[in-house]
Amino acid sequence: MSTRLMGAGWLLVLVLAGCASSEKPVAVRVVEDEKLVRGCQVLGTVADNEFDDLLKKASRLGGNVALLTPQRKTKGGYFGLQDYMTADVYRCDGAR
DSSP: OOHHHHHHHHHHHHHHHHHSOOOOOOOOEEEOOGGGGTTOEEEEEEEESSHHHHHHHHHHTTOSEEEEOSSOEEEEETTEEEEEEEEEEEEOOSOO
16 A cells, blocks of 8 residues: 555544544533522523524533523624623432
């Protein structure tokens, strides 16, 4: 087998491996009622303009519950004004 063909084969393997997502599914419950997070540990606040990305950020903090703020906000940036949402992230033990 030629070196060139072997190199192309390894390149294909690396590309295919890169396409497979290694990220775990996000297991974050989204709530809007503050009563549901009483007694839970506060971990921080996250913000994003994409709901899925917001959940991923909450998961990275170690949270399993995200308390959404009641309104969307507008934030200025390099590309102009963008809508984004915020959530307080909690670690709640036990079923709620």
